[in-house]
Amino acid sequence: xxxxxxxxxxxxxxxGAWLSLQLLFISGFFGVLIAVPLAIARASQxxxxxxxxxxxxxxxxxxxxLVQLFLVYYGLAQFAFITENPILWPILREPYxxxxxTFSLHTGAYIxxxxxxxxxxxxxxxxxxxxxxxMRRSTTMGRIVLPCAARIALPAYGNELILMLKGSALASxxxxxxxxxxxxxxxxxxxxxxxxxxxxxxxYMTITFVLVRGLRFxxxxxxxxxxxxxxxxxxxxxxxAE
Amino acid sequence: MIGLRSTAIALTATxxxxxxxxxxxxxxxxxxxxxxxxxxAYPPFNMVDADGxxxxxxxxxxxxxxxxxxxxxxxxxxxxxxIIPGLLAGxxxxxxxxxxxxxxxxxxxxxxxxxxxxKLQFVAPKDAELDISPEGMAGKTVGAQRAxxxxxxxxxxxxxxxxxxxxxxxxxxxxxxxxRIDAIIADMLVNYEWLQSEAGADFEFKGExxxxxxxxxxxxxxxxxxxxxxxxxxxxxxxxxxxxxEINAKYFPFSIY
Numbered sequence: 339x340x341x342x343x344x345x346x347x348x349x350x351x352x353x354g355a356w357l358s359l360q361l362l363f364i365s366g367f368f369g370v371l372i373a374v375p376l377a378i379a380r381a382s383q384x385x386x387x388x389x390x391x392x393x394x395x396x397x398x399x400x401x402x403x404l405v406q407l408f409l410v411y412y413g414l415a416q417f418a419f420i421t422e423n424p425i426l427w428p429i430l431r432e433p434y435x436x437x438x439x440t441f442s443l444h445t446g447a448y449i450x451x452x453x454x455x456x457x458x459x460x461x462x463x464x465x466x467x468x469x470x471x472x473m474r475r476s477t478t479m480g481r482i483v484l485p486c487a488a489r490i491a492l493p494a495y496g497n498e499l500i501l502m503l504k505g506s507a508l509a510s511x512x513x514x515x516x517x518x519x520x521x522x523x524x525x526x527x528x529x530x531x532x533x534x535x536x537x538x539x540x541x542y543m544t545i546t547f548v549l550v551r552g553l554r555f556x557x558x559x560x561x562x563x564x565x566x567x568x569x570x571x572x573x574x575x576x577x578x579a580e
Numbered sequence: 581m582i583g584l585r586s587t588a589i590a591l592t593a594t595x596x597x598x599x600x601x602x603x604x605x606x607x608x609x610x611x612x613x614x615x616x617x618x619x620x621a622y623p624p625f626n627m628v629d630a631d632g633x634x635x636x637x638x639x640x641x642x643x644x645x646x647x648x649x650x651x652x653x654x655x656x657x658x659x660x661x662x663i664i665p666g667l668l669a670g671x672x673x674x675x676x677x678x679x680x681x682x683x684x685x686x687x688x689x690x691x692x693x694x695x696x697x698x699k700l701q702f703v704a705p706k707d708a709e710l711d712i713s714p715e716g717m718a719g720k721t722v723g724a725q726r727a728x729x730x731x732x733x734x735x736x737x738x739x740x741x742x743x744x745x746x747x748x749x750x751x752x753x754x755x756x757x758x759x760r761i762d763a764i765i766a767d768m769l770v771n772y773e774w775l776q777s778e779a780g781a782d783f784e785f786k787g788e789x790x791x792x793x794x795x796x797x798x799x800x801x802x803x804x805x806x807x808x809x810x811x812x813x814x815x816x817x818x819x820x821x822x823x824x825x826e827i828n829a830k831y832f833p834f835s836i837y
Contacts, residue, residue, distance in 0.1 A: 433760075513723075526726055526731065
């Protein structure tokens, strides 16, 4: 084990990690935007409304992320009407945007399914109470169902975020120098796969650790009502409930 | 392609070196017939046709060398990543599979003199102007296969070029065809094959080959100095008497020696 090699590789690997984080958070953001309408439609009682999100989720969960990435990156570039399109091609020629688009669509499907489960798990009593107060369907959705579902979905969403972090390693197959791509490029020069991948693994684990702690914190902040009320002088201070 | 393989080989070779030395002592009985290991998946150098017969440039050269040495030869097909371990384990006595001579491989095996020379050359669209110099290439995007001598060459010689690294050579060609990259650098003869295909119809070589000294040689177990000398004499002889040129002409309209 050559520790010197590991330290030498660190600055480049961190540069790669920064790209991995961009891919993760930008696609995570767009993924949620895609997922919310999909999940609402998917939770509907109406078969016609349910069908489209069902097909979408079925496709993106049913095919490997690598295949989806290749379809977008190499597949779309085969068509002249894409490469000659002055609006689409400047975006689709960049591996960065191909990765963001694919990851967003992919994670969107998973988040939609998580959110659909959460929407259906919102206690019926709360919805009935909202209706009894005279709230409209849309108001009930916005004020009661979605906030409550978001809380229920949070642990599963955190899991999906971590899976996407690792999935983002596939960006290295379309020439992006993310953490994995950077590690592979370094190995081509130093012939030290063990040390270099180990270092990359440590960085992935560190990112995951921070993600897990961050999500735990948010979970804690949003579930004060689930814990027994603290007694004594610390009342009302959520930190004391730990 | 060839450069990429060196990494994995060097690793596996070192691991199996210890195990192989024990076995190779027992392989001396095969002295009469010379067993030649090859990959059979690297057209046009060595490939297997629909009937399962080996053919290609390497095979023709090996047969010519065996005729010259007056030795009986048989071929053994072996996957590329196990080809040096297989040699060390005594499954065959020589590798004739278009293997580049590299420092890593020299740790594990001995090489004869070269029997052909690989070059690196740029390929770009026919209608594109390409000036292969550090200034002329500045700001261009060049594709290469990861972990090859091609990729290394660009990094070392064209500092202001944006290099894109691909897992396979085919993917690099796809991106050249779609216009994402301005040019590709790769083994000249691999490029040559692609340019002959339908996909490569609108592309051509640009400039002279940039790296001309990737030597392709026959690999032998260490400690076989006599066999190395025999092969070297045979290579010289077939180059001398025109047999080499004859085989060369079957595959390429220019000399690759």
